[in-house]
Amino acid sequence: MPNLVGDVSSAARILPDLNGEKLFISKGKGAYLWDDKGRRYIDTALGFGAVLLGHSNDSVNAAVTEALGDSAAPSWAHVREHGAATELAKHTGDLTKVIFTNSGSEAVHLACRAARAYTGRGKIAKMAAGFDGWFDDVSYGNVTSNEASFQDGKRPSTERTTLIRYNDFADVERLFAEDNDIAAVILEPMLANAGCIMALPGYLKHVQDIAHKHGALVICDEVLMGFRLYAGLAGLREGLSPDIASVGKAIGNGVPVSAIVGKPHILAGFEEGRVLRGGTFSGNPLACAAVTSTLTQLDDNDYESLIQRGNDLRAAIEAIFESHGVIISTSGYGNVFGVWLGMTSPVTYEQAVEKANPAFTTALHLALREAGVLMMPSPYGRIYISFEHNSFVIEEMKVAFEKAAAKLSAEFANA
Numbered sequence: 495m496p497n498l499v500g501d502v503s504s505a506a507r508i509l510p511d512l513n514g515e516k517l518f519i520s521k522g523k524g525a526y527l528w529d530d531k532g533r534r535y536i537d538t539a540l541g542f543g544a545v546l547l548g549h550s551n552d553s554v555n556a557a558v559t560e561a562l563g564d565s566a567a568p569s570w571a572h573v574r575e576h577g578a579a580t581e582l583a584k585h586t587g588d589l590t591k592v593i594f595t596n597s598g599s600e601a602v603h604l605a606c607r608a609a610r611a612y613t614g615r616g617k618i619a620k621m622a623a624g625f626d627g628w629f630d631d632v633s634y635g636n637v638t639s640n641e642a643s644f645q646d647g648k649r650p651s652t653e654r655t656t657l658i659r660y661n662d663f664a665d666v667e668r669l670f671a672e673d674n675d676i677a678a679v680i681l682e683p684m685l686a687n688a689g690c691i692m693a694l695p696g697y698l699k700h701v702q703d704i705a706h707k708h709g710a711l712v713i714c715d716e717v718l719m720g721f722r723l724y725a726g727l728a729g730l731r732e733g734l735s736p737d738i739a740s741v742g743k744a745i746g747n748g749v750p751v752s753a754i755v756g757k758p759h760i761l762a763g764f765e766e767g768r769v770l771r772g773g774t775f776s777g778n779p780l781a782c783a784a785v786t787s788t789l790t791q792l793d794d795n796d797y798e799s800l801i802q803r804g805n806d807l808r809a810a811i812e813a814i815f816e817s818h819g820v821i822i823s824t825s826g827y828g829n830v831f832g833v834w835l836g837m838t839s840p841v842t843y844e845q846a847v848e849k850a851n852p853a854f855t856t857a858l859h860l861a862l863r864e865a866g867v868l869m870m871p872s873p874y875g876r877i878y879i880s881f882e883h884n885s886f887v888i889e890e891m892k893v894a895f896e897k898a899a900a901k902l903s904a905e906f907a908n909a
């Protein structure tokens with residue numbers, strides 16, 4: 495009997511068998527992954543969004559290898575940590591103070607602790623169906639949970655967490671009228687883990703303004719969106735002024751690292767020793783080397799072309815399916831988007847629930863896998879593309895989508 499619980503350490507990694515076989519990846523380079531049988535795939539999960547420069551980036555590898563040679567765990571302050579913090583803070587506006595952690599969940603956890611300590615309040619408000627990590631406070635109300643959909647007047651809450659409906663302007667006022675113990679609202683620039691639901695114009699700013707009016711902080715959870723659309727925080731480009739942001743994934747190109755960045759007065763409690771932070775591996779040399787190398791490279795990359803390539807791919811996928819009698823739509827941005835069956839993509843989580851079709855997305859995953867493309871199987875999953883997904887790779891992807899659409903047309907034709 496295998497020892498690994500459910501075959502994987504994170505539930506996000508569970509995949510259906512294909513022709514009775516499980517998938518085990520042996521290596522990756524650029525836009526590609528190879529399995530243990532030597533088959534090559536174009537990857538669109540990309541470390542669940544972490545691998546923006548492509549798999550196994552040479553410069554990141556060299557920087558991390560050098561750090562590893564100098565000791566992975568020197569215990570004390572070391573020569574790479576300040577440099578990485580300086581590099582990160584160059585990109586985060588007036589969120590100038592940095593604490594490194596190891597995973598996005600840890601960063602969000604620390605941000606919530608900072609907000610509670612600063613405000614003296616107990617609750618964190620998160621977007622219903624948003625994913626801000628798997629730690630207890632914020633995994634409440636995650637996508638597909640019973641709590642994620644709720645009626646007015648029946649807001650699900652615990653002692654530490656309450657929920658707010660994404661893109662519902664009136665619900666923000668109601669939240670603060672109902673509850674005066676909210677330390678912070680966690681905002682996601684896009685409800686990415688519920689299938690890339692875009693924020694309506696003005697919505698994020700509306701939440702921020704009302705939160706601030708009521709003395710609550712704003713935490714921008716940029717673990718997924720940070721550094722994806724440009725080398726900086728998506729929320730800042732939306733005109734937001736968060737008090738704290740959590741970042742992770744793309745800042746280390748797949749090397750485990752995350753951080754909170756915050757306004758100095760908000761994070762002063764940590765500096766003064768009033769608020770606890772810790773972690774044997776927080777700010778370790780490998781992570782810091784990866785951050786410095788990744789961010790320097792992101793500065794030199796052409797995001798506009800990347801997003802354009804992705805938008806071309808989106809349009810091509812829609813056209814390919816339509817030519818096979820299956821109408822689909824996509825939501826999100828060129829380099830991170832969801833695929834939906836039907837003419838329109840959802841604007842609210844309730845619409846996403848109606849549109850979610852696990853049979854379709856599982857069948858699409860399997861057909862693409864057979865055609866050499868790896869895509870998340872969940873209806874709320876995403877297709878990512880990296881800087882290594884050049885025009886040649888995009889053309890290869892179109893061929894795979896053509897094969898998949900032909901295979902799925904009999905079952906899912908809706909045109």
Ligand SMILES: Cc1ncc(COP(=O)(O)O)c(C=O)c1O
Pocket residue numbers: 542597598599600602625626627628682686687715716717718719742743
């Ligand atoms: C928006 C957001 N926040 C937090 C997390 C948690 O990050 P991690 O999986 O690194 O713990 C994720 C992970 O997907 C995320 O997308």
